[in-house]
Amino acid sequence: MPTSDFETAAPTATPAGDTRPPPVAGTNGGRPGLGAHDGASFTASLADDREVWMEGERVDVTTHPDFQPMLRTLAGLYDRQRSPELGREMTYRSETSGHPVSLSYLPPRTPEELDRKWLNSRHWVEGSHGQISRIPDFMANVAVGLHDFRHALGEVDPEFAENAGRYYLHCRENDLALTHGLGDPQVDRSVTPVQRPELGLRVVHRDDSGIVVRGAKQIATLAPYAHDVLIYLSPANYLREDPAYVCWFGARLDTPGLRILCRRSYHGQPHTLGSRFDEQDAMLVFDDAFIPRDRVFLLADAGTAVKGFHALNRWSLYTGQIRLHHRLRVMLGVASLLAKSIGVDRFREVGALLGELASYVSVVDLALKSITRDATRTKSGLLAPGTTAALDSVAGHFSERASAIVRRIGASGLIMQPAEGDLRAPDLRTALDLYMGGRDTSVEDKSRMFRLAGDLVIDRFGMRQELYEAWNRGDPARVRSALYTTFPDLPGCEAAARVLADLLEHP
Numbered sequence: 009m010p011t012s013d014f015e016t017a018a019p020t021a022t023p024a025g026d027t028r029p030p031p032v033a034g035t036n037g038g039r040p041g042l043g044a045h046d047g048a049s050f051t052a053s054l055a056d057d058r059e060v061w062m063e064g065e066r067v068d069v070t071t072h073p074d075f076q077p078m079l080r081t082l083a084g085l086y087d088r089q090r091s092p093e094l095g096r097e098m099t100y101r102s103e104t105s106g107h108p109v110s111l112s113y114l115p116p117r118t119p120e121e122l123d124r125k126w127l128n129s130r131h132w133v134e135g136s137h138g139q140i141s142r143i144p145d146f147m148a149n150v151a152v153g154l155h156d157f158r159h160a161l162g163e164v165d166p167e168f169a170e171n172a173g174r175y176y177l178h179c180r181e182n183d184l185a186l187t188h189g190l191g192d193p194q195v196d197r198s199v200t201p202v203q204r205p206e207l208g209l210r211v212v213h214r215d216d217s218g219i220v221v222r223g224a225k226q227i228a229t230l231a232p233y234a235h236d237v238l239i240y241l242s243p244a245n246y247l248r249e250d251p252a253y254v255c256w257f258g259a260r261l262d263t264p265g266l267r268i269l270c271r272r273s274y275h276g277q278p279h280t281l282g283s284r285f286d287e288q289d290a291m292l293v294f295d296d297a298f299i300p301r302d303r304v305f306l307l308a309d310a311g312t313a314v315k316g317f318h319a320l321n322r323w324s325l326y327t328g329q330i331r332l333h334h335r336l337r338v339m340l341g342v343a344s345l346l347a348k349s350i351g352v353d354r355f356r357e358v359g360a361l362l363g364e365l366a367s368y369v370s371v372v373d374l375a376l377k378s379i380t381r382d383a384t385r386t387k388s389g390l391l392a393p394g395t396t397a398a399l400d401s402v403a404g405h406f407s408e409r410a411s412a413i414v415r416r417i418g419a420s421g422l423i424m425q426p427a428e429g430d431l432r433a434p435d436l437r438t439a440l441d442l443y444m445g446g447r448d449t450s451v452e453d454k455s456r457m458f459r460l461a462g463d464l465v466i467d468r469f470g471m472r473q474e475l476y477e478a479w480n481r482g483d484p485a486r487v488r489s490a491l492y493t494t495f496p497d498l499p500g501c502e503a504a505a506r507v508l509a510d511l512l513e514h515p
């Protein structure tokens with residue numbers, strides 16, 4: 009067995025341990041490795057040998073100007089979790105190290121612990137205004153899922169269970185930000201990787217020290233800002249004819265042979281959402297990258313990979329819906345303030361659009377409450393929320409309608425607004441006040457609200473968010489048809505239809 013590059017504290021039966029608030033709030037002095045990060049320790053922890061590419065250049069994310077705004081945004085979020093105000097609601101005391109660790113990593117065993125987790129998620133979501141889809145809270149919850157699923161992994165090979173347990177502890181104790189890459193590169197969907205091996209990530213060598221993997225993964229959001237990538241399979245491609253393609257592992261993002269190819273940056277224009285919240289999306293290319301044996305969680309067993317996909321995502325999908333809820337709340341707020349600022353809020357058609365948007369906010373809220381009430385115990389004894397399948401299948405639609413409603417209400421105002429420079433130009437003041445202000449609204453307030461709306465629903469930042477909402481849970485057609493085929497009340501629905509059909513026999 010090779011020596012591990014992560015600490016090998018033995019996994020315990022009750023890793024949640026002492027979940028009282030940590031003994032001290034406050035920062036960890038900018039030093040990584042002392043439990044929950046603050047902003048300085050998070051930023052310092054990204055200084056490694058990762059190979060990040062953007063626009064044909066190899067870049068250092070800790071210094072490249074396009075990455076600085078998002079880095080500052082993330083640092084601000086990590087500062088919140090170590091702040092005197094929120095530290096006690098976002099961290100708990102690790103039973104292995106005594107350090108405060110992130111509540112995102114808490115494996116919940118009681119309804120109270122589940123509630124504490126969701127409160128922590130809300131702090132992450134509100135701190136990022138619902139605009140960062142892959143706040144680190146999301147993937148930390150996938151790591152909780154991996155930890156929970158380790159018993160099933162152990163049935164394939166006891167070593168996989170040990171690895172998953174140790175890896176979870178490593179992530180928690182070091183407050184790792186994770187990304188994940190599930191899908192194959194989008195080259196030719198009409199053939200399988202077995203027909204064209206370069207189209208799927210596969211194990212090309214295995215020995216006592218670990219595995220060597222070759223291939224690529226599309227897409228890994230947050231990758232340039234993350235510490236590790238968790239590789240597992242999406243249901244779209246689990247049924248591999250060749251077991252070499254079934255591999256789950258956790259790789260450091262500075263693994264030699266791993267390249268992070270970023271899309272072009274949305275940073276550039278000041279006073280835009282893209283300049284603050286560009287979490288980045290990347291293609292991950294593995295050129296014979298070596299993965300140490302103790303970072304491998306599953307090999308070759310497609311059946312376990314199928315079961316595992318859902319098990320791993322039980323907590324993260326719920327936190328994703330908490331984020332969607334907040335994002336829809338922001339959209340409703342924006343739509344309402346746009347309508348009020350130009351005096352159209354009292355028109356019945358506009359009111360109906362605003363009401364439609366309010367109904368989406370309300371439905372997601374109601375569903376979140378009911379899903380957490382439906383929590384069930386997993387085989388390993390954790391408390392997991394009920395299924396988000398129905399919400400997952402409508403989330404893209406709700407989001408698309410929310411954007412369409414903002415576009416419908418904002419109309420030409422979404423493009424015709426004075427910029428910050430115009431607002432500061434004395435020569436333009438009279439014209440701006442006369443022709444670009446709003447009803448009971450200053451030209452400054454109106455223009456900022458409309459420009460925010462433009463960022464959300466017509467600019468590339470907003471369009472990317474829209475794409476994310478539609479696709480991040482996988483192909484929406486697959487998500488919906490899976491909901492239909494597993495719908496628990498389907499026999500009841502069909503029975504009700506038959507009862508009614510039988511009435512036709514007896515007019």
Ligand SMILES: Cc1cc2nc3c(=O)[nH]c(=O)nc-3n(C[C@H](O)[C@H](O)[C@H](O)COP(=O)(O)OP(=O)(O)OC[C@H]3O[C@@H](n4cnc5c(N)ncnc54)[C@H](O)[C@@H]3O)c2cc1C
Nearest residue numbers: 188189190191194197226227228229475476479480482483
């Ligand atoms: C902004 C954004 C961020 C993302 N972040 C992440 C991330 O962090 N991690 C991650 O793992 N994934 C991420 N994803 C990827 C997401 O999981 C995929 O978009 C999704 O699984 C669909 O795959 P695809 O985009 O390759 O589309 P494709 O599979 O190429 O589909 C293209 C079109 O072909 C259709 N199609 C494809 N195959 C079939 C078929 N067999 N039968 C019928 N129709 C078919 C699809 O319905 C679709 O209309 C992200 C996606 C987006 C847009």
